[in-house]
Amino acid sequence: MAKNKVKFNLSNVHFAPLKETENGTITWDTPIPIPGAVSISLDPEGEPESFYADGVEYFVINSNQGYSGDLEIALIPEAFSTGILNETTDSNNVLVENSNSQVGHFALLFEFDGDLKKIRHVLYNCSASRPSISSKTNEATKEVQTEKLTIKARPLANGLVKAKSGDTTKAAAYNGWYKAVYQPDAVGGYEEEETDTTEGKK
Numbered sequence: 001m002a003k004n005k006v007k008f009n010l011s012n013v014h015f016a017p018l019k020e021t022e023n024g025t026i027t028w029d030t031p032i033p034i035p036g037a038v039s040i041s042l043d044p045e046g047e048p049e050s051f052y053a054d055g056v057e058y059f060v061i062n063s064n065q066g067y068s069g070d071l072e073i074a075l076i077p078e079a080f081s082t083g084i085l086n087e088t089t090d091s092n093n094v095l096v097e098n099s100n101s102q103v104g105h106f107a108l109l110f111e112f113d114g115d116l117k118k119i120r121h122v123l124y125n126c127s128a129s130r131p132s133i134s135s136k137t138n139e140a141t142k143e144v145q146t147e148k149l150t151i152k153a154r155p156l157a158n159g160l161v162k163a164k165s166g167d168t169t170k171a172a173a174y175n176g177w178y179k180a181v182y183q184p185d186a187v188g189g190y191e192e193e194e195t196d197t198t199e200g201k202k
Contacts, residue, residue, distance in 0.1 A: 003167045004114030012118075013037040013073070014109040016181050017083050018125065026156060028107050028181040032083070036074025038146050040110060042067040042123075042153065066154040066161050067123065071108075076131060076147050084128060103127055107181045108151065120165040120177045123153040160184070 014031035021027075046065035050057045078095065081087045086101040105127055111120045129150040136145065155161045163182055165174050173182060 001167060002116055004116050004119065007112040007114050007119055009113040010037045010040055010110060011113070012109070012111045012120075012178065013040075013071070014178055015080060015084065015126075016107040016109065018105040018107060024157065030180065031107070031109050031178050032077075032079050034073060034077055034080060037110065038072040038074065040069070040071050042069035042151065064155065064159075064161060066125075066152070068152045069150075071128075071149045071151050072146050073149070074144065074146055076149065080128075085130060097130075103130075108153065109178060109181070111177075118165075120174065121162065122164070122177070122182055123151075123162045124160050124181070125156050126151055126153045128152075 013034040015034060016028040016031040019027045019029070044064075044066075045068055046063035049061045049063060051059040051061060053059075081095060082089065084104045084106050085097075086103055087095045087097050088101075090096055105125055108123045108126045109121065111118045113119075129152075131147050131149055134145065136143075153161065163184060165177070176182070
């Protein structure tokens with residue numbers, strides 16, 4: 001089977017609000033598009049720690065604390081402002097930020113192009129900091145002023161951090177990526193399809 005050799009581009013960014021019940025069950029709402037993706041850069045958090053005994057490195061303790069970094073987009077959609085940053089709208093449909101509001105958690109979904117097919121990702125437990133307020137005057141030419149969300153992706157209580165499609169991911173899971181947040185070995189999560197996933201536009 002042919003495999004991707006390179007990756008490039010960023011597209012199809014979505015967020016899915018995370019919900020947790022009183023008994024700790026985690027669910028996600030249907031993914032919502034974030035149009036205008038420009039770039040994403042997430043660095044791993046957590047360093048391996050060595051335990052020494054008998055004069056040697058006896059054991060290495062892995063510490064996976066998820067990822068953190070920035071998502072740059074053209075403009076933060078109102079659905080994200082109200083659904084995750086917990087801004088509210090008043091009777092005049094004006095967006096209002098309140099210091100007593102707590103930001104929500106969400107799954108972040110996105111994809112990179114490959115030379116053969118797209119590589120789809122999901123980070124399960126993300127939070128976002130309030131974006132900076134900035135712009136500048138027009139000069140001889142107009143320059144688009146993008147916005148950045150600082151993202152922290154942390155492990156769920158069961159250790160789950162992220163998932164991504166691979167060279168042999170089944171078509172049902174691949175094609176359903178943005179219909180519902182993919183859950184590993186989800187019972188009845190997707191029905192099998194015969195659709196080919198090797199084309200770049202799938």
